Amino acid sequence: MKDIESQAAQALRLLLGQVPAIKLLDIEHEKPGPDQGADVVVHIDLSGRRHALVCEVKSTGQPRHVRMALLQLRNYVAHHAQDATPVFIAPYLSPDAQALCRDQDVGFLDLEGNARLIFDSVFIERHFASKPVADRRALRSLFKPKSAQVLRVMLRNPRQAWRVTDLALAAAVSLGHVSNVRVALLDREWAKVSEEGLLLSEPAALLDAWRDAYQPPVGKRLAFYTTLHGSAFEEAARRAMRSDNEVIPMAFASFSAAHWLAPYGRTGAQYFYVDERGLERLRSALKLSAISKGENVVVTLLKDSGLLRDTEEPAPGAICTSPVQTYLDLTNAGERGRETADHLRRERLIWPK
DSSP: OOHHHHHHHHHHHHHHTTOTTEEEEEEEEOOSSSOOSOSEEEEEEETTEEEEEEEEEOSOOOHHHHHHHHHHHHHHHHHHOTTSEEEEEESOOOHHHHHHHHHTTOEEEETTSOEEEEETTEEEEEOOOOOOHHHHHHHHHHTSHHHHHHHHHHHHSTTOOBOHHHHHHHHTOOHHHHHHHHHHHHHTTSEEEETTEEEESOHHHHHHHHHHHOOOOOEEEEEEEOSOOHHHHHHHHHHHHOOSSSOOSEEEOHHHHHHHHSOOOOOSSEEEEEOHHHHHHHHHHTTOEEOSSSOSEEEEEESOGGGGGSEEEEETTEEEEOHHHHHHHHHTSHHHHHHHHHHHHHHHOOOOO
């Protein structure tokens, strides 16, 4: 018997043991061979009435795998155990995966303690907010710099379908990075495959998850003071960003980018992302002086400048981080930042179903 099935059976045994009216009679395990759709069958006595829980156990609870398992489980119950209750069990089931089970009238249990079982006169429901370490690690991996470059490309136009090679070229990453992102998106049902290629089916859900797991880009935060302000500051910054022959590696970021993309309200400081070359150009154009406090210009010298590939120019020379990157940064910038982020999302990041 597989270890995961043993853990599932024990978890179900402990859950049922909390209901005094339930007496556990026996537990059957699927015989070796092809998966028939029922890994564990639990026979119980409920106040003198026999009942069976037919369980499918999987090592992953990602929505795509859950959907396929539920169809298999319901088909088994319909043909082999009509009077039984179907139950799906996995190490962890996200809220989306739990919703799939509810929609199919299938009970569920995960090894984190989340559960929902309804049969006869029994109703058991438990929810825990925590995610297992492995699930959090997988999400962080999806949003690391190279993978994030792929996501930014796809979020520019979620309805665009991509071949793996074209997406790798557009995002400037390896085919392996694109393949890993592709699997992660499909498993979570945030993307789908059409005849033309891979496209996002749930861009809003992807952005929500990215927001909740977001970590600011790694870089050195530098504080400066400039005597320039208002239109003089903006013109100087735009001249620094403008070049007829090359792309200058810098961009307005955070509140400063939001000012150009979807104006909401000004703050007392200006924000930029740069690399080494962009820093020197910005320092000269804005006459920046290093300062320990009272700064009015905050510059992040990026360790990985890949996010500067994804910019917009809402006005000549005003190079800004994309709406997606700007939104993520703002959600991490306190209450005022979250208000500005919500406004930006309503203005620039609403995608039709």
